[in-house]
Amino acid sequence: MNRAGRLGVGIIGAGRVGPVMGAALAGAGHALTGITAGADDERVEAILPGLPVVDALEVVRRSELVIIAVPHDELPGLVAGLAEVGAWQPGQLVLHTDAAYGTAVLAPAAARGAIPLAVHPAIAFTGTSMDLRQLSHAYAAVTAPPAVLPIAQAIAVELGCEPIVIAEDDRAAYAEGIAIATEFSRSIVEQAASLLRGAGVPHPGSYLSALVHSTVDQALGAAGSAGAGPVAGLFEVDHDDDDTSDAGEDYE
Template sequence: MRAGRLDVGIVGAGRVGPVIGAALAGAGHRLVGITAGSDPDRAAAVLPGVPVMEAADLVRASQLVVLAVPHDQLPDLAAGLAEVEAFQPGQLVLHPDPAYGTDVLEPAVRRGAIPLAVHPAITFTGTTLDLRQLQASYAGVTAPAMVLPIAQALAVELGCEPVVIAEADRPAYAEAIATASEFARSIVGQATGILRGIGVENPGGYLSALVSSTFDRALREASPD
């Protein structure tokens, strides 16, 4: 795999799929296509010129399939693509959902595909700005032992430092990710609301340096020496 490049298909044109596609293209892989999404202009801005294809046709044409769809849609998507025999033996099938390991890809595995779970630990905006964030982030990686190096290599190609998460630990991992994300949004929202209420213009900009430095300090204190 590492000696050559892969034909990559992106199923899911929300905030995550196009960015992962752009990162993989930047690592030298070839993008076969992407499925249609609700915001085609945004997807096209991140992946200009990439063909829009039907999911089953795209999967059949790809060596690496990225299933970047909302959490509650992933099980049915995997099952549906397996039912129409879209998955191919030896094909890599990757999803970036933090809460699932590889069990959710069992329908693809039964068709001979190789399951990988790679979650970049960033908040995606769906723009090319995310590519810079990926370069300073980690990725939670889950895969069968025989193919774990492939998942780790793909995380590195996204720009992330891979951290192995056991299948059984994915729910706890997802809880940690959700707790950090929701807490940060809640606190910032509350603080900016107070400042706005007393007439401070651009409260988000006003708090930017304070919030960033506070979180940086908290993260340093939480990290081992």
């Protein structure tokens, strides 16, 4: 970290999550060093204009904070592979965004002196600048060794989120809860929209919007969450779309 407390931030993973987190941290004053190539370079360029596209080794070499936002099954091999070639640097911050993993998956990097952090913002990423507004209404699950937990919390705050500490042993249960909330909600809305479309409703997504949002708000209130912290406004949507949107996988 430099004297002003700002970091050189590199991103491994150019899907929906990594570029948005990079943009959020750039907005907090950090300097972006590079990002790996992705399947949609135009989208990445739109949110991170002019950012150099380099390989993973170069991202690690350039950066004080490395954000790893790759699919769940790729994360362990990526971290271990970079460790095998001696990429990780002592004192370097290494942060992954996977809901299911704590910091144990970063052990190969930690063994070489890197500082492991797990930060999962609890939003459904679109990979666009709209996510920056969503982050400001969101929580983020943070897991880190006790001595560096404040660093993980500070990064979550700079993303715009309110940090919630999740213990290493609780990450699997946390991930299951997140999966249930996202997959079940998406499936139910899609089924309902399909039925309404068949019944002659021309724009079922718009038709369902107020009903779904008010129902979810009531459910959150019953769970003791509505109106607390950044939850208010979390379910605001852009009504320009006629139908429900499918965010797909965050990392693709």
